[in-house]
Amino acid sequence: MPQTSAPPPLRLLPAYLGVASLDEALRHPRITRILWLEILVNDAIEWSSLAHPSVRQAYQTACRWYTTYRTLVSSCIARTPLPEDHGPIDDRLYRQFAEALEFARAHA
Numbered sequence: 001m002p003q004t005s006a007p008p009p010l011r012l013l014p015a016y017l018g019v020a021s022l023d024e025a026l027r028h029p030r031i032t033r034i035l036w037l038e039i040l041v042n043d044a045i046e047w048s049s050l051a052h053p054s055v056r057q058a059y060q061t062a063c064r065w066y067t068t069y070r071t072l073v074s075s076c077i078a079r080t081p082l083p084e085d086h087g088p089i090d091d092r093l094y095r096q097f098a099e100a101l102e103f104a105r106a107h108a
Helices: 013-017 022-026 031-041 053-068 070-076 091-106
Strands: none
Touching (some): 013 031, 053 070
16 A cells, blocks of 8 residues: 655644645635744745745745744744845734744644
């Protein structure tokens, strides 16, 4: 019997949106507000290779937050560095960012 490989695990989306897969998450109405956080804390998925418009936009946002808070992210979670992007971030999302990092750290 051939073995099928399981899809890479999601870290935040199951708890935040109640979804079990990335395909299901991409159909969720709140995905655009949450996906960048999943990308920020989850390097098990090759995000840069996904062509979905929501993923591309969220990937850019995650790169910008990672660039701005690289040291903080690295102190909370182990992940492969994201590409540098010195574009603007919305500082109003800081609390959401901090809570996601804490959740990912606690559930690592």
